[in-house]
Amino acid sequence: MRPAAPPRASRWRRLAPIGALCTLAAIAAVAIGYSPTIAPPGLHARSVQLGAARSQLLIDNTDSALADIGTQTQYQTELGSQLALSYALYLRGDAATAEIGREIGLGSRSISASGPFTLLLERTNYARKLPTLPEPRNVDGSYRLLTDVDGAHPVLSLYAQAPTVHEAVAIVETARGLLERHLDGDQTDHPLPGNSDVVVRPLGPTTAGLVGSGARWQLMAFGFFAVMLVGGSLLWARRRRTARAHDAKSSIAKLDRLDDPLPGADEWPHTRRALPWALAAFIAMLFLVPFDAIALPLHLPVNGTLDRPVLIALGMLWFATLAVVSGAARPRMRLGRIHYAALAFFAVCLLSVALNGQALANMTEVGLTVKKLALLASYIVFFFIAASVLRPREVARFAALMVGLGVIVALGTIIEYRFHYNLFYELWGTVLPVTKPNGFDTIDSIGRLTIYGPTLQPLELAAMLAMVLPFAILGAIDAKTRRQRILYIVAVGLLLAGGVATARKTSLVVPAVVIVLLACYRPRDVFRTVGRLCIVLFAIVHFTSPGALGSVINQLEPGHVNSALTTTDRTARYDAVTPDLLRHPLIGRGYESYDPQKYRILDNQYLDLLITVGAIGTLLYLTIFAAMISAARPLIRDRSGHDPRRASLALAATVTVIAVAIGSALFDVLSFPHVPYLLFFVAAMIVALREASPAAEPARLRVAPPVVSAGPNVAPGEPGPQPPGPVPTPPETREPVLV
Amino acid sequence: MLAVGSAAGLKLSSHSVPTGAATVQILVDAPTSELANLTQNPTPLISRAAVFAQVMTSQAVLQNIAEVAKVPVTQMTAQGPYSGAGESLDVITPAEARSNQLVAEKAPYRMTFLAQQNEPVITATVQAPSVPAAEQVAGAIYTGTQNYVKAIQHEGHTPEADKVTLRQLGSPQAASVNGSSRTTMAAAAFLAVLIIGLLVILGIEGLFKRDRELEGLEREIAEFDPLAHDAAARRPLVSAGERRR
Numbered sequence: 006m007r008p009a010a011p012p013r014a015s016r017w018r019r020l021a022p023i024g025a026l027c028t029l030a031a032i033a034a035v036a037i038g039y040s041p042t043i044a045p046p047g048l049h050a051r052s053v054q055l056g057a058a059r060s061q062l063l064i065d066n067t068d069s070a071l072a073d074i075g076t077q078t079q080y081q082t083e084l085g086s087q088l089a090l091s092y093a094l095y096l097r098g099d100a101a102t103a104e105i106g107r108e109i110g111l112g113s114r115s116i117s118a119s120g121p122f123t124l125l126l127e128r129t130n131y132a133r134k135l136p137t138l139p140e141p142r143n144v145d146g147s148y149r150l151l152t153d154v155d156g157a158h159p160v161l162s163l164y165a166q167a168p169t170v171h172e173a174v175a176i177v178e179t180a181r182g183l184l185e186r187h188l189d190g191d192q193t194d195h196p197l198p199g200n201s202d203v204v205v206r207p208l209g210p211t212t213a214g215l216v217g218s219g220a221r222w223q224l225m226a227f228g229f230f231a232v233m234l235v236g237g238s239l240l241w242a243r244r245r246r247t248a249r250a251h252d253a254k255s256s257i258a259k260l261d262r263l264d265d266p267l268p269g270a271d272e273w274p275h276t277r278r279a280l281p282w283a284l285a286a287f288i289a290m291l292f293l294v295p296f297d298a299i300a301l302p303l304h305l306p307v308n309g310t311l312d313r314p315v316l317i318a319l320g321m322l323w324f325a326t327l328a329v330v331s332g333a334a335r336p337r338m339r340l341g342r343i344h345y346a347a348l349a350f351f352a353v354c355l356l357s358v359a360l361n362g363q364a365l366a367n368m369t370e371v372g373l374t375v376k377k378l379a380l381l382a383s384y385i386v387f388f389f390i391a392a393s394v395l396r397p398r399e400v401a402r403f404a405a406l407m408v409g410l411g412v413i414v415a416l417g418t419i420i421e422y423r424f425h426y427n428l429f430y431e432l433w434g435t436v437l438p439v440t441k442p443n444g445f446d447t448i449d450s451i452g453r454l455t456i457y458g459p460t461l462q463p464l465e466l467a468a469m470l471a472m473v474l475p476f477a478i479l480g481a482i483d484a485k486t487r488r489q490r491i492l493y494i495v496a497v498g499l500l501l502a503g504g505v506a507t508a509r510k511t512s513l514v515v516p517a518v519v520i521v522l523l524a525c526y527r528p529r530d531v532f533r534t535v536g537r538l539c540i541v542l543f544a545i546v547h548f549t550s551p552g553a554l555g556s557v558i559n560q561l562e563p564g565h566v567n568s569a570l571t572t573t574d575r576t577a578r579y580d581a582v583t584p585d586l587l588r589h590p591l592i593g594r595g596y597e598s599y600d601p602q603k604y605r606i607l608d609n610q611y612l613d614l615l616i617t618v619g620a621i622g623t624l625l626y627l628t629i630f631a632a633m634i635s636a637a638r639p640l641i642r643d644r645s646g647h648d649p650r651r652a653s654l655a656l657a658a659t660v661t662v663i664a665v666a667i668g669s670a671l672f673d674v675l676s677f678p679h680v681p682y683l684l685f686f687v688a689a690m691i692v693a694l695r696e697a698s699p700a701a702e703p704a705r706l707r708v709a710p711p712v713v714s715a716g717p718n719v720a721p722g723e724p725g726p727q728p729p730g731p732v733p734t735p736p737e738t739r740e741p742v743l744v
Numbered sequence: 745m746l747a748v749g750s751a752a753g754l755k756l757s758s759h760s761v762p763t764g765a766a767t768v769q770i771l772v773d774a775p776t777s778e779l780a781n782l783t784q785n786p787t788p789l790i791s792r793a794a795v796f797a798q799v800m801t802s803q804a805v806l807q808n809i810a811e812v813a814k815v816p817v818t819q820m821t822a823q824g825p826y827s828g829a830g831e832s833l834d835v836i837t838p839a840e841a842r843s844n845q846l847v848a849e850k851a852p853y854r855m856t857f858l859a860q861q862n863e864p865v866i867t868a869t870v871q872a873p874s875v876p877a878a879e880q881v882a883g884a885i886y887t888g889t890q891n892y893v894k895a896i897q898h899e900g901h902t903p904e905a906d907k908v909t910l911r912q913l914g915s916p917q918a919a920s921v922n923g924s925s926r927t928t929m930a931a932a933a934f935l936a937v938l939i940i941g942l943l944v945i946l947g948i949e950g951l952f953k954r955d956r957e958l959e960g961l962e963r964e965i966a967e968f969d970p971l972a973h974d975a976a977a978r979r980p981l982v983s984a985g986e987r988r989r
Binding site: 055057058059060061063067068069070071072073074082119120122149150151153157158159160162164165166207208209210211212213214215216241245247248249251252340345348349351352353355356358359362363364365366367368369371375378580581582583584585588604605 | 762789799805806807839842846847848849851896900906908922930947957961
């Protein structure tokens with residue numbers, strides 16, 4: 006008999022949450038677009054669009070240098086450029102900015118002025134930083150003037166930004182008028198002989214336009230639907246929470262314990278299955294080979310870096326296995342939340358390119374986006390393959406492999422730090438065409454040695470080592486023998502030392518976050534292992550990478566962390582990219598089309614995604630992390646203690662995912678393939694941990710049933726006449742063991 | 745079908761994707777040509793060419809070029825000359841300057857002016873929606889700039905012998921570029937719509953399936969442990985597991 010349904014709530018009780026959610030979403034949407042005031046009560050549109058204006062001035066004389074060959078020499082060009090610089094600095098002075106503010110109707114408020122930026126003024130790590138006095142003027146940051154000269158040509162550019170186009174134009178024209186009046190006054194007071202008078206020649210009218218004209222409505226719609234989606238999901242989760250909790254518990258109870266023996270298990274490394282070995286080789290390549298710096302002379306539609314042919318080979322092996330092998334050895338493809346999140350992100354990336362294709366073609370950036378999309382597709386394909394191949398019992402072994410490889414990388418990094426010899430580039434350079442990155446073995450602008458290891462960026466190297474750290478720490482905690490524990494503790498020390506040798510702040514920040522996160526889940530174990538042995542770990546770090554720890558700590562000191570270019574440049578970007586964010590707030594300008602060499606190095610994956618795939622793409626990128634974490638969560642929070650091994654591995658994987666999520670705020674993770682490949686491999690580990698081990702069964706080849714001839718008068722494929730008597734049993738088909 | 749339709753629609757509607765490019769060279773010279781006069785010192789002309797390259801990106805010269813080419817000036821933008829400190833990597837363009845770049849981002853006619861290092865020659869490159877359009881604008885650069893210079897000379901009463909003289913070095917060279925851009929956009933649209941469609945179908949189906957599963961599970965829990973549900977609010981008082989404990 007069918008069990009009775011739980012009693013249904015009244016219509017009002019069912020509709021009330023939906024109504025509340027709609028109201029909340031509407032309030033969120035309005036709050037995004039408008040700022041409320043109480044006295045007087047009202048809503049004021051938020052400034053989410055910018056008016057921009059530009060004008061150029063030629064610093065010339067009465068007999069124009071453009072018209073008269075007799076007037077200009079190289080000396081005069083240089084003089085003109087010097088004057089242009091003087092005028093640029095004059096216009097950003099207190100008196101000029103106050104005067105412009107008055108003239109455009111700001112009353113006692115000054116406009117904000119800056120520049121010239123092309124000359125890279127005020128960007129030094131060596132100048133002594135003096136304490137900044139409080140701003141005595143009343144400056145309105147919404148009204149901005151930027152002056153620019155390049156130091157070589159007598160051209161002064163004026164840029165303005167204001168809430169409306171009209172105000173932006175007014176700023177530029179007032180600045181130009183002010184400069185002309187200033188020069189006229191000077192020339193009247195101090196007349197010069199001949200044609201020595203400076204003439205400020207406007208190079209055409211002021212051009213202007215609006216940036217982010219539809220941004221407000223787009224952001225409001227996004228806010229509404231985001232609240233509806235998140236709220237709806239939470240309501241649904243709450244409604245089904247009893248069943249979900251029960252389901253999660255019973256699903257975990259069905260899983261086998263990883264530490265229990267499984268006779269006849271065909272698990273890596275004790276397996277003849279080719280795919281796990283191929284995966285292990287790929288992981289080894291990620292750690293030991295500077296594959297991104299190796300461009301093979303192959304004619305591929307995308308970049309011919311080493312990972313592509315290897316991934317293509319892996320994919321072909323995977324397809325071959327799917328086609329040929331049957332039984333437990335066949336890769337199991339079960340689409341889960343991580344698969345969906347990754348695919349949705351990829352789809353939005355494609356959409357951003359399709360919708361902005363014309364502008365991208367205008368800026369000749371289509372090629373760049375195609376390359377980046379191909380790289381993203383590589384990560385996702387790798388994840389699909391790894392998630393279908395990995396088995397739960399193999400996860401711990403692959404984690405141990407990652408720790409081992411991480412230790413090798415850490416040792417290589419320490420050697421590079423101490424002896425200025427990059428093992429990875431030098432050794433692979435003898436057999437493959439390796440291109441060394443710019444700045445190899447050099448000191449950067451704040452005096453740090455640039456350490457690459459097998460990567461293309463010191464930050465990437467630091468992040469890669471930090472990603473392995475949770476597995477090493479939990480390996481030390483869960484070690485069954487004293488020898489194993491000591492080895493894992495040494496590994497933790499070396500991973501920390503290797504990271505610190507890169508002299509990047511990330512090398513301390515991310516491991517610190519990793520340890521804190523682990524301590525949140527397993528405080529006693531973490532403090533017992535890391536806390537007790539911190540002196541040993543400190544000694545390992547200090548003796549292997551002497552001076553590096555001090556250098557990184559020095560960068561993180563309160564007096565330095567906010568003043569170094571590595572920090573100030575990052576914070577300066579938040580303002581500088583505002584126009585790009587407002588231009589395409591929802592879908593972006595095209596995936597990874599913001600060329601760092603053309604525009605600006607962002608060092609922040611989230612910022613990069615906000616510009617290139619908009620709020621939707623960034624939300625989906627975060628959803629990938631959320632999907633990974635939520636997939637691992639039931640295993641970590643299993644209070645029944647059904648399988649502590651799975652819980653431990655899931656925790657390490659989760660902390661690694663969170664480390665990458667934090668690392669994404671510190672550098673553009675998706676552009677440096679070591680970290681994303683590793684992240685998706687860890688995601689595949691999480692997927693595998695959620696599954697039960699397959700039954701012990703040898704690999705078998707799929708063999709098609711033999712075609713039996715039906716007789717001379719029957720067409721192939723049609724059933725022939727049935728012989729009288731009992732139906733004979735077909736002969737047993739032979740399923741050979743995969744060798 | 746939706747994916748194919750969106751790809752086809754995008755390909756057909758992307759008629760203003762630039763596919764033409766042209767280049768032309770202009771010599772900044774004196775009335776007695778530098779090329780024909782051994783006594784002429786080219787250094788002042790070389791430094792003047794660098795100034796010209798910058799001035800040619802200005803709205804004043806663009807207006808003249810647009811007039812000659814019979815193209816609306818609002819559809820034109822110019823960049824360059826990419827020399828000096830500005831050519832370094834990671835150009836830290838602040839928001840004010842970037843806003844102006846973005847305003848000009850969709851202009852279909854884009855020009856770049858590059859002054860040669862050791863000779864008074866400016867190379868102008870034009871990108872336009874088609875090859876003939878690119879050739880037409882490239883051909884207008886010399887005349888447009890010349891008109892601008894003549895206006896200044898007229899205004900300043902420059903003597904004939906001192907007049908800066910621009911010379912076009914040959915006719916514009918045009919070719920087609922960005923050939924695969926439209927196909928790339930169409931392929932991206934096709935894949936995006938296909939994946940999003942599949943995800944929506946699978947997602948909705950999966951959600952309903954999961955909801956039915958959980959509803960069935962709730963029925964079972966209610967049957968075995970009726971106290972786990974508040975009949976009025978359809979709200980679990982305690983979870984089934986906690987109840988058992």
